[in-house]
Amino acid sequence: AQSVTQLDSQVPVFEEAPVELRCNYSSSVSVYLFWYVQYPNQGLQLLLKYLSGSTLVKGINGFEAEFNKSQTSFHLRKPSVHISDTAEYFCAVSALKAAGNKLTFGGGTRVLVKP
Amino acid sequence: GAGVSQSPSNKVTEKGKDVELRCDPISGHTALYWYRQSLGQGLEFLIYFQGNSAPDKSGLPSDRFSAERTGGSVSTLTIQRTQQEDSAVYLCASMQGGGWTGELFFGEGSRLTVL
Numbered sequence: 001a002q003s004v005t006q007l008d009s010q011v012p013v014f015e016e017a018p019v020e021l022r023c024n025y026s027s028s029v030s031v032y033l034f035w036y037v038q039y040p041n042q043g044l045q046l047l048l049k050y051l052s053g054s055t056l057v058k059g060i061n062g063f064e065a066e067f068n069k070s071q072t073s074f075h076l077r078k079p080s081v082h083i084s085d086t087a088e089y090f091c092a093v094s095a096l097k098a099a100g101n102k103l104t105f106g107g108g109t110r111v112l113v114k115p
Numbered sequence: 116g117a118g119v120s121q122s123p124s125n126k127v128t129e130k131g132k133d134v135e136l137r138c139d140p141i142s143g144h145t146a147l148y149w150y151r152q153s154l155g156q157g158l159e160f161l162i163y164f165q166g167n168s169a170p171d172k173s174g175l176p177s178d179r180f181s182a183e184r185t186g187g188s189v190s191t192l193t194i195q196r197t198q199q200e201d202s203a204v205y206l207c208a209s210m211q212g213g214g215w216t217g218e219l220f221f222g223e224g225s226r227l228t229v230l
Contacts, residue, residue, distance in 0.1 A: 004157075006157075009155075032217055034217055036219075036221075041223070042223065043118075043119065043206070043220075043221035043222050043223045043224065044158075044206070044208075044219070044221040045220075045221070046217075046218045046219070049216075049217050049218070051217065090157065090158065092158075094217060101215050101217070102148065102160050102163050102171065102174075103148075103160070103217070103219065104160065105150075105157045105158035105159075105160075106157050107155075107156060107157040108157055
């Protein structure tokens with residue numbers, strides 16, 4: 001089984017400042033990793049994903065994440081946030097050979113961007 | 116439709132009543148997932164359908180919960196004899212066939228309140 005821990009439940013940040021959202025996972029097998037974003041009153045949407053290849057993954061809206069296998073982490077970063085980045089961010093993991101390939105999500109991190 | 120559609124968007128019911136939540140996935144998507152999002156919690160996997168295969172029901176919390184998917188399209192999640200702890204947002208997501216990508220397309224959810 002897999003589990004995901006998002007260490008920060010809330011992250012306040014000023015506009016144009018950098019932000020890092022932490023995600024650590026636990027799994028006995030190799031995994032795929034994801035970040036999803038949920039804007040207010042909207043459904044979740046995929047921000048970026050790591051399936052294989054380069055450990056630095058770039059996503060939409062200027063976000064990027066780095067897969068660190070030794071530290072079992074997949075932290076999300078953005079060098080300069082905008083007000084529109086206010087949302088809840090979910091890290092998720094799926095085992096490479098899991099039947100059904102369901103995603104296991106973390107508890108989410110609420111990002112509040114202040115002017 | 117263009118996206119995943121869920122109904123009702125809000126449902127208030129009395130303890131002990133049965134409820135049905137509907138999900139209409141994106142046309143052509145062969146995989147369908149149900150998740151539950153409780154206040155302050157992450158997303159909890161409930162059930163997964165893939166084509167004509169037997170569903171993965173491993174996340175259903177009790178035998179009061181059931182789901183079906185008719186004709187490989189619309190899905191209904193049924194909760195019998197609702198309890199207050201069933202109050203949550205129930206999210207449906209679909210994924211296209213032709214190879215697993217990990218990109219789930221979520222609906223906006225059905226918010227269930229059990230009084």
